Amino acid sequence: MLSQAENELLCRVGPGTTMGEVFRRFWHPVCLSEQVPGPDCDPVRVEILGERLVAFKDSGGRLGLLEEGCPHRGVSLALGRNEDKGLRCLYHGWKFAVDGTILDMPNCPDSGLKQRLKAKTYPAREAGGFVWAYLGPEEKTPPFPKWRFLEIPVENMRVNRIDAEVNYMQQLEGGADTSHVGILHSNFARPGWMTGAFNANTDQDNPAALATGDLAPTLQVEDTPFGFHYAAIRQLPDGGADGARNVRITPIIMPSTRIIPSPAVQFIIFEVPMNDTRTATFAASYRLDGKPVDQWKLNEMSGRHNPALFDETTHRYTGTWANRFGQNRAAMRDDWSGIKGVVMEDMAMAYSQGAIADRSKEHLVPADQAVVRCRRQLLESAKRVAEGGDPIGVEVDVSTIRAIDATVPGNMPWQDLVKPDTGAVR
Ligand code: FES
Ligand SMILES: [Fe+2]
Known part of the structure; x- marks a missing residue:
């Protein structure tokens, strides 16, 4: 539970807000590369942290990110x-030009204004199928993050976005x-839910498939330089020989990124605030064995093939109470x-909480520990930034961060799974 004031501090991200300042210290995806496919392509409207921008590529294929007005x-440059x-x-x-230089001013050709004035721009880069931007102070520009997926050929990944209100x-x-995974996603997590029998969903690609029917996982949360990770520990259906158990380790990378595991696939997900009540979710999914992911299958699993709920042209989720979020x-x-x-x-769950969830009326339980840690770390970052310091996770090496879904022997501490030097699981 948070006070109204804490909730406001956490959720408001526009220019001049403290949480907005936290987010402005990181690089974020702002649109898909496929939205700006090549030289002289159509300009694309971009919204991030309450600012309206336009992305385009010039005749030389150089990327520009200008203020939209x-x-x-x-008038909109889009x-x-x-x-x-x-x-x-x-x-x-x-x-x-892409750097904001004014190349022509036909209604005021000789004023000198053309030399004095520049359009506002932000640093932008293309990598991993996304266009990224940095909106913070120039002197604090962090190195471009070395996400593991940036080394994987884009054609082997599934890269997408979905915008939500x-x-x-x-x-x-x-x-x-x-x-919530074993409950909300029962159809995917435990196909035997109707009869009470547990049938493991053994699909190696499915991040909602559980190797166990344990609905009350034990959570262990640990802070890390990038934010925190938690292990959700679930008992195996047969009780687990010698203490074996299923462990799902999910890293939460400040300020708003996570990696969700399935046994075979990593789903790295960026929640990018467009404004206080709109969020663009950018996702890159790749197989640990480096082979191409099955895009059609993952889209089907997520529900993106349903035109009543997802508009492929605008990347917008289109569920509302009017269509009951597609619920039959x-x-x-x-x-x-x-x-x-x-x-x-x-x-459907997120929309039903309202545009900005009221966290002052909640009743949290131990299973919400990771949710609580997200809030605590973001509020801690806000405090540090308000005092002139750096937010949690800024300039951290993200290249070795990974998520894991594995059955492990009873004598193995789960932390060993994520030590880059042990190679315990992969
Ligand atoms: S408003 Fe853009 S040139 Fe006048
Ligand atoms: Fe979910």
Whole structure:
């Protein structure tokens, strides 16, 4: 439970807010590479941390990220013409290079203003199928993060986004919350739920499949330089010979990234606040064996193939109370949620909490420890930043962070699984 004031501090991310300052100290994905496919492509509207920007590539294929409103009179540059080395505003024709230099000013050709003025830009880079941006103070620009997936050929990964009309914290907390997996995602986690029998879902790709029917995992949470990770420890159906148990280790990387494991696939998920009540979820999924992921299968599992709930053109989740988030009540006799797809189930939960969840009325239980740790670390970062310090996780090496879903022998501490030097599991 949080006070109203703490909840506000946690959730508000626009310019001038403390949590906004925390987020501005990190690189974030802002759109997919496929949205800016090549030289002179269509400009794309980008929204992050309450700021409206436009991404484009010039004739040389250079990437630019400009403030969306034209510095002349604020018309959207996303409506502009992308032509010959720059983006031209449709209204009076001012033309901008990727670095914000004004190349042309047809309605004021000789004023000198062209030399004095520049469009506002932010540093942007392309990597791993995403366009990334840094919005913080220039002197505090961190090194570009070396995520493990950036070394994997994009064609072997599944890279996608889904935009939702909820605050980022609901999405982040949903991702850090392991005890809902065996319940909300019953259809995927434990196909035998109807009869009470436990049939393990043995799909190695499925992050919602559990090797156990234990619905009350023991959580052990440990702080790390990047934020924290937690182990969800579940008893095996046969009791586990010699104390063997299933362990799922989920790293939560400050401020709002996590890696979700399935036995064969890592799902790295970035919750990027577009504004206080909109969140873009960017995901990169890759197989540990380096082979291409089965995109169709993962999309089907998530529920993205349903046009009533997901618009592929705009990347927007389109469930609302009007379509009951796709819930089929009649089907619930033999379908746990009545909603098709893991992500679509998660979305319905997040939307039903409201645009910004009220955390002052909650009753938390031990299974919510990871959710609590997310909040505590973000509020701690806000405190540090307000005092002129650095947020948790800034400039940390992220290259070795991994998530694990494995059955381990009773004599092995779970921490051994994530020590880069032990190679215990992989
Ligand atoms: S508003 Fe863009 S050139 Fe006038
Ligand atoms: Fe979920």
